[in-house]
Amino acid sequence: xxxxxxxxxxxxxxxxxxxxxxxxxxxxxxxxxxxxxxxxxxxxxxxxxxxxxxxxxxxxxxxxxxxxxxxxxxxxxxxxxxxxxxxxxxxxxxxxxxxxxxxxxxxxxxxxxxxxxxxxxxxxxxxxxxxxxxxxxxxxxxxxxxxxxxxxxxxxxxxxxxxxxxxxxxxxxxxxxxxxxxxxxxxxxxxxxxxxxxxxxxxxxxxxxxxxxxxxxxxxxxxxxxxxxxxxxxxxxxxxxxxxxxxxxxxxxxxxxxxxxxxxxxxxxxxxxxxxxxxxxxxxxxxxxxxxxxx
Amino acid sequence: xxxxxxxxxxxxxxxxxxxxxxxxxxxxxxxxxxxxxxxxxxxxxxxxxxxxxxxxxxxxxxxxxxxxxxxxxxxxxxxxxxxxxxxxxxxxxxxxxxxxxxxxxxxxxxxxxxxxxxxxxxxxxxxxxxxxxxxxxxxxxxxxxxxxxxxxxxxxxxxxxxxxxxxxxxxxxxxxxxxxxxxxxxxxxxxxxxxxxxxxxxxxxxxxxxxxxxxxxxxxxxxxxxxxxxxxxxxxxxxxxxxxxxxxxxxxxxxxxxxxxxxxxxxxxxxxxxxxxxxxxxxxxxxxxxxxxxx
Numbered sequence: 001x002x003x004x005x006x007x008x009x010x011x012x013x014x015x016x017x018x019x020x021x022x023x024x025x026x027x028x029x030x031x032x033x034x035x036x037x038x039x040x041x042x043x044x045x046x047x048x049x050x051x052x053x054x055x056x057x058x059x060x061x062x063x064x065x066x067x068x069x070x071x072x073x074x075x076x077x078x079x080x081x082x083x084x085x086x087x088x089x090x091x092x093x094x095x096x097x098x099x100x101x102x103x104x105x106x107x108x109x110x111x112x113x114x115x116x117x118x119x120x121x122x123x124x125x126x127x128x129x130x131x132x133x134x135x136x137x138x139x140x141x142x143x144x145x146x147x148x149x150x151x152x153x154x155x156x157x158x159x160x161x162x163x164x165x166x167x168x169x170x171x172x173x174x175x176x177x178x179x180x181x182x183x184x185x186x187x188x189x190x191x192x193x194x195x196x197x198x199x200x201x202x203x204x205x206x207x208x209x210x211x212x213x214x215x216x217x218x219x220x221x222x223x224x225x226x227x228x229x230x231x232x233x234x235x236x237x238x239x240x241x242x243x244x245x246x247x248x249x250x251x252x253x254x255x256x257x258x259x260x261x262x263x264x265x266x267x268x269x270x271x272x273x274x275x276x277x278x279x280x281x282x283x284x285x286x287x288x289x290x291x292x293x294x295x
Numbered sequence: 296x297x298x299x300x301x302x303x304x305x306x307x308x309x310x311x312x313x314x315x316x317x318x319x320x321x322x323x324x325x326x327x328x329x330x331x332x333x334x335x336x337x338x339x340x341x342x343x344x345x346x347x348x349x350x351x352x353x354x355x356x357x358x359x360x361x362x363x364x365x366x367x368x369x370x371x372x373x374x375x376x377x378x379x380x381x382x383x384x385x386x387x388x389x390x391x392x393x394x395x396x397x398x399x400x401x402x403x404x405x406x407x408x409x410x411x412x413x414x415x416x417x418x419x420x421x422x423x424x425x426x427x428x429x430x431x432x433x434x435x436x437x438x439x440x441x442x443x444x445x446x447x448x449x450x451x452x453x454x455x456x457x458x459x460x461x462x463x464x465x466x467x468x469x470x471x472x473x474x475x476x477x478x479x480x481x482x483x484x485x486x487x488x489x490x491x492x493x494x495x496x497x498x499x500x501x502x503x504x505x506x507x508x509x510x511x512x513x514x515x516x517x518x519x520x521x522x523x524x525x526x527x528x529x530x531x532x533x534x535x536x537x538x539x540x541x542x543x544x545x546x547x548x549x550x551x552x553x554x555x556x557x558x559x560x561x562x563x564x565x566x567x568x569x570x571x572x573x574x575x576x577x578x579x580x581x582x583x584x585x586x587x588x589x590x
Contacts, residue, residue: 028446029454036446083410088402107383108457111406115378116450118410122417123441126434135430139421142437146418151323151331151411159324159407 003285007050013063014049015041017071021124035105035113036120039078044096047290048186049074051214052193054286055207058279061197068128069141069192072121076149077185079117082110084158090240097235122146134196141192148188157181161246169247175216177247182222183215190214190283202275209272214287217265220258221291223248227255233295262291298580302345308358309344310336312366316419330400330408331415334373339391342585343368343481346509347488349581350502353574356492363423364436364491367416368484371444374412375480377405379453385535392530417441429491436487443483452476456541464542470511472542477517478510485509485578497570504567505578512560513585515553518543520590522550528590557586 001009018040023033049070056066085092085100087107092100102110125142147153157180164177190211194204225234226241227250241248249258269287273280296304313335318328344365351361380387380395382402387395397405420437442448452475459472485506489499520529521536522545536543544553564582568575 023446028451029458031458032446032450032454083406086406088406109454111378111381111383112450112454115410115413116446118413119441119445119450123438123445126438126441135434139430139433143418143421146414146421150414150418151318151327155327155407155411155414156323159327159404162403163324163326 003282003289006282007045007286007289010050010053011046013053013067014046014070014074015043017049017067018043018074021068021071021120021128023120031105031109032113032116035101035109036117038104039082039095039101039113039117040075042096043074043078045293046074047218047286048077048189051186051189051211051283051286052196054282055190055193056197057193058276058283059194059197059199059203060279061193061199064129065134065137066193066196068124069138069145069196070189072125072145073185073189073192075117075121075124076145076154079114079121080149080154080158080185082114082117086110089158089162092237092240094236097232118149137195137198140195144188144191144195148184153180153184153188154182157184164247166245169252171252174247174249174252178216178219178249179212182219183212186215186218187211206272206275210269210283210287213265213268213272214290217262217269217287218290220249220262220265221293223250224255224258224262225295229294235295266291298577298584301577302340302581302584305345305348306341308348308362309341309365309369310338312344312362313338313369316363316366316415316423318415326400326404327408327411330396330404331412333399334377334390334396334408334412335370337391338369338373340588341369342513342581343372343484346481346484346506346578346581347491349577350485350488351492352488353571353578354489354492354494354498355574356488356494359424360429360432361488361491363419364433364440364487365484367420367440368480368487370412370416370419371440371449372480374409374416375444375449375453377409377412381405384453384457385539387532387535389531392527413444432490432493435490439483439486439490443479448475448479448483449477452479459542461540462542464547466547469542469544469547473511473514473544474507477514478507481510481513482506501567501570505564505582508560508563508567509582509585512557512564512582515544515557515560516586516588518545519550519553519557524589530590561586 052066052070052073053063081095082101084090085095086102093103101113157177160177161181187208190207191204194207226238229238231238253261266287270284273284347361347365347368348358376390377396379385380390381397388398396408452472455472456476482503485502486499489502521533524533526533561582565579568579
């Protein structure tokens with residue numbers, strides 16, 4: 001199967017899993033469930049869960065074993081978007097071409113819907129599927145997921161990002177911010193695919209190298225798109241990074257320098273995949289897709 | 296040991312565990328860690344983790360096995376206070392006798408510190424202690440904790456509470472709001488103590504009945520204290536429930552009727568403890584403490 005068709009079919013798997021793992025209607029207050037659904041669907045590229053599924057397949061695992069964790073990763077990603085968009089943080093009105101959660105449901109409900117998605121992600125990762133043989137793998141997945149999403153990862157990166165606004169920054173700081181804010185969860189997604197497939201130490205290490213490189217490439221391209229992307233295709237306000245004087249790759253390396261850095265990261269990802277031979281092919285195509293994307 | 300001394304020594308255990316399980320200094324941004332610490336210490340009564348520890352002891356479990364989960368429960372409780380106090384929610388300036396998190400660190404950092412505590416709780420519950428023999432128990436703990444904190448529990452209750460403000464409400468609605476908003480996490484704490492001790496189905500059921508009753512008693516007394524407690528001892532603004540026309544027990548049953556309802560709940564808790572005989576003595580004293588407290 002070629003990559004676009006594969007991504008399309010995996011996206012449907014992810015969407016179906018997200019629907020299946022949502023809290024049951026009538027068991028929870030309508031409004032908060034509606035706010036959760038609003039931000040989850042139609043959703044973006046589903047890149048993180050697709051990475052988890054692809055890594056799981058590459059290591060010969062069963063897709064059904066990784067789907068709960070894949071859905072959990074997407075819920076955590078979605079919660080982070082809702083909270084980042086809040087007036088007290090980035091104060092964004094537009095996300096994926098639609099009004100942001102707090103614009104539609106009010107600030108209180110947006111805060112609670114984000115909290116709910118984050119919490120629900122861990123419930124899913126812990127309780128589906130039931131096989132106790134997977135308990136140790138699931139435990140490792142939850143630990144890695146929480147670390148990638150927490151102060152050592154996404155939240156830490158967000159804090160550094162806020163604190164770096166409007167100040168001079170070094171290449172080291174920039175790398176650290178991006179690695180934590182965006183890279184950690186993307187890398188965790190690839191590793192979790194491997195963990196749920198029962199991968200060995202060296203395989204997981206290779207997935208980590210691959211994931212770190214892909215996470216970096218993703219963020220560099222994100223920075224470039226914020227500067228010269230098409231707002232209609234992106235579905236969000238562009239040029240915000242420059243206006244709020246954020247620490248970005250183009251601000252430090254220029255657009256061309258940033259592109260070269262992203263290409264170098266894809267090279268690292270490809271080298272990490274050598275261990276998997278032909279089994280790593282789709283992971284390689286995904287890395288390529290990430291730097292070539294226009295939205 | 297008498298209850299006050301026992302609670303005092305367990306409180307020290309909990310505080311030490313919270314310190315031990317905090318993210319390491321220098322590995323995470325200073326500000327967010329400082330905001331986490333500010334809300335965690337000196338802290339309140341540590342009632343939830345003490346319930347978990349006491350239930351674990353009652354079933355013959357090792358305290359060291361339950362401490363990570365106990366710390367996780369307190370972190371989740373603390374995150375919920377930070378987010379509830381936010382301007383978009385209850386807009387409170389005072390908590391435990393000090394300025395609330397957003398008054399000290401600003402709204403953005405308070406949102407992120409809350410997110411960080413919630414996320415870190417799951418990391419702790421999944422990664423400490425390492426024994427793989429506990430994997431199934433830890434998995435069950437995480438599932439229960441997430442459910443109690445999520446849309447089927449605390450967050451769902453908070454949403455219903457917000458939506459009920461200023462409207463007429465029935466006794467059924469009131470019970471449902473309180474059970475979810477406060478009761479679920481308190482009950483989960485007691486059950487988690489039992490789970491980590493390796494309790495059987497009937498023991499866990501008894502702990503659930505006990506926990507549900509204690510959770511209800513706790514919230515009724517909280518409502519009464521908001522109406523006629525001493526603000527200096529409580530360390531928070533009182534009379535807010537009445538001003539924002541919240542659904543409370545005294546509003547529906549009067550103060551005397553509410554006290555009788557709380558006493559009845561303690562009776563239920565005591566009946567649930569019969570299964571444990573003498574081993575349940577401290578749990579019974581805790582239930583008594585909860586209705587007699589003045590702060």
